[in-house]
Amino acid sequence: xxxxxxxxxxxxxxxxxxxxxxxxxxxxxxxxxxxxxxxxxxxxxxxxxxxxxxxxxxxxxxxxxxxxxxxxxxxxxxxxxxxxxxxxxxxxxxxxxxxxxxxxxx
Amino acid sequence: xxxxxxxxxxxxxxxxxxxxxxxxxxxxxxxxxxxxxxxxxxxxxxxxxxxxxxxxxxxxxxxxxxxxxxxxxxxxxxxxxxxxxxxxxxxxxxxxxxxxxxxxxxxxxxxxxxxxxxxxxxxxxxxxxxxxxxxxxxxxxxxxxxxxxxxxxxxxxxxxxxxxxxxxxxxxxxxxxxxxxxxxxxxxxxxxxxxxxxxxxxxxxxxxxxxxxxxxxxxxxxxxxxxxxxxxxxxxxxxxxxxxxxxxxxxxxxxxxxxxxxxxxxxxxxxxxxxxxxxxxxxxxxxxxxxxxxxxxxxxxxxxxxxxxxxxxxxxxxxxxxxxxxxxxxxxxxxxxx
Numbered sequence: 001x002x003x004x005x006x007x008x009x010x011x012x013x014x015x016x017x018x019x020x021x022x023x024x025x026x027x028x029x030x031x032x033x034x035x036x037x038x039x040x041x042x043x044x045x046x047x048x049x050x051x052x053x054x055x056x057x058x059x060x061x062x063x064x065x066x067x068x069x070x071x072x073x074x075x076x077x078x079x080x081x082x083x084x085x086x087x088x089x090x091x092x093x094x095x096x097x098x099x100x101x102x103x104x105x106x
Numbered sequence: 107x108x109x110x111x112x113x114x115x116x117x118x119x120x121x122x123x124x125x126x127x128x129x130x131x132x133x134x135x136x137x138x139x140x141x142x143x144x145x146x147x148x149x150x151x152x153x154x155x156x157x158x159x160x161x162x163x164x165x166x167x168x169x170x171x172x173x174x175x176x177x178x179x180x181x182x183x184x185x186x187x188x189x190x191x192x193x194x195x196x197x198x199x200x201x202x203x204x205x206x207x208x209x210x211x212x213x214x215x216x217x218x219x220x221x222x223x224x225x226x227x228x229x230x231x232x233x234x235x236x237x238x239x240x241x242x243x244x245x246x247x248x249x250x251x252x253x254x255x256x257x258x259x260x261x262x263x264x265x266x267x268x269x270x271x272x273x274x275x276x277x278x279x280x281x282x283x284x285x286x287x288x289x290x291x292x293x294x295x296x297x298x299x300x301x302x303x304x305x306x307x308x309x310x311x312x313x314x315x316x317x318x319x320x321x322x323x324x325x326x327x328x329x330x331x332x333x334x335x336x337x338x339x340x341x342x343x344x345x346x347x348x349x350x351x352x353x354x355x356x357x358x359x360x361x362x363x364x365x366x367x368x369x370x371x372x373x374x375x376x377x378x379x380x381x382x383x384x385x386x387x388x389x390x391x392x393x394x395x396x397x398x399x400x401x402x403x404x405x406x407x408x409x410x411x412x413x414x415x416x417x418x419x420x421x422x423x424x425x426x427x428x429x430x431x432x433x434x435x436x437x438x439x440x441x442x443x444x
Contacts, residue, residue, distance in 0.1 A: 039223045039354050039369075041399055045151040046354065070291040073264050074351040077232055077316070078286055080334060106229065106353040 002095035006033050006051075009103040018090045024099060025049040025085035035101035042086040044068060048105040049085040050075040054098035061088055061097075076102055108185075110136045111419035112216040112412070113204055115192050115359075118146020120389030120404030121220035122175040127412035129182035130430070130439060133419050136212060137184060140191040140225040145172040147222050147390075150352060161402055171401070181441040191225055195362045195385075200418075202384060216415040219380075219387040220408065223369060225357045229350035231262070235320050236346075243326040244346045254279045254345055260329060262317060263349035266292040269300050271347060276308045282341060284312045284331060315339065320346065359391075367393065377414035378407045384418050386411040 001017040004027050008014075018027035028036040028049075037048035044067055053061065058081055068087050072078045085099065112128050114121045117139035128135040143149060148168035156165050166174070187210060194205040195217065204212040228246035230236065236244055254275050260282040261272050269292040272283045283300065290297045303309040312331060318338065319330040328342045356369050365372040365381045370393035373379060378386045388411050389404035397403070416425040430436045437443040 037369075040147070040151060043152065043155075045147075047351075048353070069287070069289070070265070073286060073291065074229055074353075076229075106355065 002090050002092055002097070004090065004094065005096075005098040006036075007098065007100050008033075008035050009101060020091050022090050023086050024051065024088040024090060024094075024097070027090065028085065033101075035105070036085060037105045038086060044071055044084060044086060047071040047075040047084060050078070050102055050105060051083055051085045051099035052079055052102065053081045053083050054100065055081070057094075057097055060093055076104055076106060107211045107213055108136060110134050110212060110214045112136075112218055112415045113138065113202075113212050113214045114218045114220055115139075116146060116220035116222060116389070116391075117141070117144045117186060117188070118220060118222050118389065118404075119148055119171060119175055119401050120222075120408050121146070121218075122172070122179060123405045124218055124220055124388060124408030124412055125184050126175075126179055126182070127409045128415060129179075129184065130436060131412060131416055131425065132435075132439065133412070133415060135184065136187060136214075138187045138190050138192055138206060138212075140189070140227075142189050144176060144186060144188070145169070148172050150226055157401070159400060159402065181439065191357065193358045215384050215418040217385045218408070218411050218415070219359065219371065219385065219391055220389045220404070221356075221359060221387075221391045223354040223356075223390060224359065225355060226352040227355050227357070228348070229353045231317055231320075231346075231348050233317060233319055236317075239320060239322065239326050239346070242324070243322070243344060244320070244348070246348050248347065251275065257344040258282070258342060259345045259347060260284060260341060260343040261347045261349070264290045264292065265349060265351065266296060267349035268292070268347075269296040271349070272309055273299050273303060276303050280310075281308070282310045282312060282343065284315050284317070286314065286316050286334075288313045312339070312341075317346075317348075370397075373407075376410070378411040379414060386414065 003015055004018045005015045014033050016027055016031050025038050029038055039048045040046035068084055072082050111133035112135040114137045117137050125135050153169040154167055190206040193207050196203050201213050201215050202217050255278045258280040259275050261268050262284045264285040272281050275281050304311045314334040315331040318332045320326050321328045328340050331339045371380055371387040373387050373392045375394050378388050380387055388407035390399050428436055
């Protein structure tokens with residue numbers, strides 16, 4: 001199973017095996033990783049599963065759908081490497097992905 | 107003070123159907139919501155998105171679902187208290203004393219929390235010092251646009267609210283518009299209008315910038331912006347407006363002595379009652395083993411919580427289960443029979 005690493009703002013690192021087909025958000029929520037709220041449950045409607053993607057990974061991720069960039073406008077401190085983790089579906093190409101969790105979601 | 111058999115907190119789909127169930131079994135109820143309109147997440151987050159898993163409704167949008175639920179409530183006279191957030195809940199003998207942020211008071215034996223993921227609040231600026239300027243020279247909504255006349259106003263955001271106010275205020279104020287990227291998500295006609303005003307130098311546009319600091323003692327005097335490439339810029343401004351949409355926060359619910367885990371309230375599956383007698387939680391905000399965050403589950407939970415309310419509101423009567431197809435009492439309440 002692909003391994004995804006989540007690094008919290010406090011620099012705590014969690015490496016989790018996430019099943020193909022689940023999203024990076026679901027991997028975090030199911031494993032109680034702090035800092036990803038996912039208030040709307042994956043509907044791309046709230047921007048509270050915001051993550052910063054580690055350098056080198058941006059191009060390998062699923063492309064942004066219409067609406068993700070709009071939601072990121074509302075995220076807490078968005079950056080060029082910001083993504084909504086509910087839109088990142090895990091596959092073998094994402095094995096080893098590292099995401100940083102912002103200091104807060106709201 | 108308003109006396110009622112049950113108070114529903116939240117006017118989303120679950121709150122609406124719960125109100126229907128309460129009125130159908132002959133109880134009175136009042137509905138409170140922090141938003142300025144009925145509909146909750148269906149209206150605030152996805153009015154145009156189709157929903158495919160409402161039983162017997164093959165496809166409908168969030169807005170259509172809410173309109174149908176409102177239509178279903180038509181036979182009943184229900185008071186909605188919008189723009190009101192419940193701030194305080196305390197025990198008063200056999201009742202609950204409930205107070206809103208506008209000091210409206212309810213006395214009721216039953217409170218049904220149908221609060222979704224909490225109340226919608228404006229998303230705020232991140233620099234800490236912004237808080238002390240809030241509602242003085244920094245706002246997340248415009249209440250009185252006259253105060254901006256002849257002043258410099260810096261507006262943040264890329265959606266319709268930010269664009270509409272930039273266009274509107276540029277008539278009588280010096281307007282700076284700041285957005286984190288070049289694309290705007292507002293209506294194309296408003297985007298075009300804003301761009302015309304930028305060309306005629308009525309609006310100063312700063313894209314790929316974000317707010318990093320606000321300066322001033324009592325009122326804002328200037329702000330620092332940071333560009334994506336690291337450059338910073340200082341802008342003199344009298345007012346700052348932020349339009350970053352709404353976020354959901356559990357808010358005051360957290361202080362009512364309920365069992366809360368991960369922003370949800372633990373309930374039983376017989377009455378959907380919390381650890382406090384007479385306080386129930388239904389819809390997305392409740393949790394129990396097997397909970398599904400589906401609208402249809404909220405309907406079921408609300409129907410059962412409404413029956414539980416009957417016991418506390420009418421302690422001397424016995425609740426009798428009846429069908430709308432056959433009960434003349436229910437048909438009377440629905441206005442289908444004299």
